[in-house]
Amino acid sequence: AGKSKVDDEVLDDLEEILVTSDVGVDTTLKIIDRIEERVSKDKYFGTEELNKILREEISGLLEENNSGSETEFVIPQQDAPYVIMVVGVNGVGKTTTIGKLAYQFKKAGKKVVLGAADTFRAAAIDQLKIWSERVDVPIVTQKMGSDPASVAFDTLQSAQAQDADVVIIDTAGRLHNKVNLMNELGKIKKVMKKVIPDAPHEVMLVLDASTGQNAIEQAKQFTRVTEVTGMALTKLDGTAKGGVVIGISDLFKIPVRYIGVGERMEDLQVFNKYEFVDSLFGEEQEA
Amino acid sequence: MFENLQDKLERSFKVLKGHGQITEVNVAETMKEVRRSLLDADVNFKIAKDFTNRVKDKALGRDVLNTVSPGQLLVKITHEELTELMGSEHEELDLSGDPAVILMAGLQGSGKTTHSGKLAHFLKNKKGKKPLLVACDVYRPAAIDQLHVVGEQVGTEVYSNKEEKDPVKIAKDAVEYAKQNGFNAVIVDTAGRLAIDEDMMNEISSLKDALNPNETLFVVDAMTGQDAVNTAKEFNQRLDYEGVILTKLDGDTRGGAALSIRAVVQKPIKFIGTGEKMDALTPFHPSRMSDRILGM
Numbered sequence A: 001a002g003k004s005k006v007d008d009e010v011l012d013d014l015e016e017i018l019v020t021s022d023v024g025v026d027t028t029l030k031i032i033d034r035i036e037e038r039v040s041k042d043k044y045f046g047t048e049e050l051n052k053i054l055r056e057e058i059s060g061l062l063e064e065n066n067s068g069s070e071t072e073f074v075i076p077q078q079d080a081p082y083v084i085m086v087v088g089v090n091g092v093g094k095t096t097t098i099g100k101l102a103y104q105f106k107k108a109g110k111k112v113v114l115g116a117a118d119t120f121r122a123a124a125i126d127q128l129k130i131w132s133e134r135v136d137v138p139i140v141t142q143k144m145g146s147d148p149a150s151v152a153f154d155t156l157q158s159a160q161a162q163d164a165d166v167v168i169i170d171t172a173g174r175l176h177n178k179v180n181l182m183n184e185l186g187k188i189k190k191v192m193k194k195v196i197p198d199a200p201h202e203v204m205l206v207l208d209a210s211t212g213q214n215a216i217e218q219a220k221q222f223t224r225v226t227e228v229t230g231m232a233l234t235k236l237d238g239t240a241k242g243g244v245v246i247g248i249s250d251l252f253k254i255p256v257r258y259i260g261v262g263e264r265m266e267d268l269q270v271f272n273k274y275e276f277v278d279s280l281f282g283e284e285q286e287a
Numbered sequence B: 001m002f003e004n005l006q007d008k009l010e011r012s013f014k015v016l017k018g019h020g021q022i023t024e025v026n027v028a029e030t031m032k033e034v035r036r037s038l039l040d041a042d043v044n045f046k047i048a049k050d051f052t053n054r055v056k057d058k059a060l061g062r063d064v065l066n067t068v069s070p071g072q073l074l075v076k077i078t079h080e081e082l083t084e085l086m087g088s089e090h091e092e093l094d095l096s097g098d099p100a101v102i103l104m105a106g107l108q109g110s111g112k113t114t115h116s117g118k119l120a121h122f123l124k125n126k127k128g129k130k131p132l133l134v135a136c137d138v139y140r141p142a143a144i145d146q147l148h149v150v151g152e153q154v155g156t157e158v159y160s161n162k163e164e165k166d167p168v169k170i171a172k173d174a175v176e177y178a179k180q181n182g183f184n185a186v187i188v189d190t191a192g193r194l195a196i197d198e199d200m201m202n203e204i205s206s207l208k209d210a211l212n213p214n215e216t217l218f219v220v221d222a223m224t225g226q227d228a229v230n231t232a233k234e235f236n237q238r239l240d241y242e243g244v245i246l247t248k249l250d251g252d253t254r255g256g257a258a259l260s261i262r263a264v265v266q267k268p269i270k271f272i273g274t275g276e277k278m279d280a281l282t283p284f285h286p287s288r289m290s291d292r293i294l295g296m
């Protein structure tokens, strides 16, 4: 604090903060280049101004979250149920995020139906069932080992029959370098279209805030197979900052919609990019 | 996405040679490439910095600059140093005692329950043990059911008590049950927790105090980024664990967290997890991990 101009030391500190927040070297250099450019234009440049510019530059890399109001859980109004398919690698928080989302949509007066299309992982169906009971929304299941596409099909049909507003489909965690498992997602998507031609309306990629640079490859591969339309960033209640989403949002033009900040039903928030950027520069980090 | 470090260095040395003299300053430039490569692999910022400084000194000591292929030699030195840092030998589990007790700990979703099952499979098939799995995650929806399914997959009995909410009580009862029923190894699955969650960290310390396990294993996702050092350090301060299991290495992560964790807590990585199946558990090899971190 108390520095009056942007010198190498300030930029070095900035680099450290960004890299240790998992922003990644490429994106960090991109940000620093932009700052340097602006600094060279305007010679007298205080730290306070730097903070403002930093905020602008980084938020500029984050895609606009078009879900409407900044703090509410809203989905587009439409005739057929709005279908959200949730994807991501193992253990990031897909099922939990679905439970939390169901809670929010229900609270907003929507009729929600869940589909347990993770038929692979041990007790994944039971896990989502418990969430459906907690939130008190209907769920469609088949038994472990059955075809996930068939579960998705059933869920959409059931949702349509019930005149539901939102359908959320859970899928098994899969590493993005496993070709067969990734192709399975394409199949699930295709089968949904037989019930609702433009479903899924949202493919939500869930990323764990503690993940490092590999998240970029995750985003790339899931986008390739399923055309991801939104992201949720989980586990931000820990010490990890989740900075990798900045580069991802910029590279693939996908907005971050929600953040997970705990394991309870209420622990999901609508993403706010200014708060997110501030959190990168919040407490001093120690390593 | 990541260019091989060796190719990168060879290229930058070619450029340097074009400019005539190679100096210490030039080496510093090349070390920037090494550092960047480590950061891309998620090695912690500070550790990458210290590491490259050390490699630089070593390289200058060996007169890298006057060799035919300085890039190759630098990569070789970097590789050697990485491997040494990560511990050269594979370290076995301590399975003494009757029963031997293994306590699993780690962040949410890192792979504790799955790896409890894999360890049971390993102890049964490779070590001739009769293991008992113990369900001490009383929080996560269907955590107990999950362990039962896993237990069934590996043909191992699971001790659980859905009425009991105190994991310490469950674990103690389980050890008693093991003694009375001829189980000579006990694997305790626990809930995921954040290092900054005071109550949950107290819980896992109490579990450790009550069980006095042979092995407390810190289970960590190989895709973890810069936060790996904080978490590994915090868990180590509370638990002084015996070793680490690095999971999900069947992905394409370069796994720099391995180096960061090793460097910050000085505890061996004992196993790596390479899949969701129960036999996807293998001993850790530092040299292969170095290849991976360097993108080779």
Ligand SMILES: Nc1nc2c(ncn2[C@@H]2O[C@H](COP(=O)(O)OP(=O)(O)OP(=O)(O)O)[C@@H](O)[C@H]2O)c(=O)[nH]1
Pocket: A088, A089, A090, A091, A092, A093, A094, A095, A096, A097, A118, A121, A124, A171, A172, A173, A174, A234, A235, A236, A237, A238, A259, A260, A261, A262, A263, A267, B108, B109, B140, B192, B194
């Ligand atoms: N602290 C914290 N934990 C979370 C958050 N979201 C999920 N979790 C926990 O992370 C663990 C994994 O969550 P799941 O929802 O099962 O993850 P998943 O992606 O469905 O996992 P798979 O289906 O096995 O791939 C659980 O212990 C959750 O309680 C969060 O925002 N904060």
Ligand SMILES: Nc1nc2c(ncn2[C@@H]2O[C@H](COP(=O)(O)OP(=O)(O)OP(=O)(O)O)[C@@H](O)[C@H]2O)c(=O)[nH]1
Pocket: A090, A091, A121, A173, A175, B106, B107, B108, B109, B110, B111, B112, B113, B114, B115, B137, B140, B143, B190, B191, B192, B193, B247, B248, B249, B250, B251, B272, B273, B274, B275, B276, B280
């Ligand atoms: N590909 C792959 N997946 C793994 C590996 N280990 C675990 N998983 C998957 O990762 C997800 C989380 O694993 P769990 O064993 O439930 O993790 P956990 O640490 O017990 O999670 P919590 O109890 O919620 O804290 C599941 O989908 C597992 O199948 C691995 O080595 N490779």
Ligand SMILES: [K+]
Pocket: A091, A092, A208, A210, B108, B109, B110, B221
């Ligand atoms: K994780």
Ligand SMILES: [Mg+2]
Pocket: A094, A095, A096, A118, A124, A170, A171, A172, A173
């Ligand atoms: Mg799940």
Ligand SMILES: [Mg+2]
Pocket: B112, B113, B114, B137, B140, B143, B189, B190, B191, B192
């Ligand atoms: Mg578990």
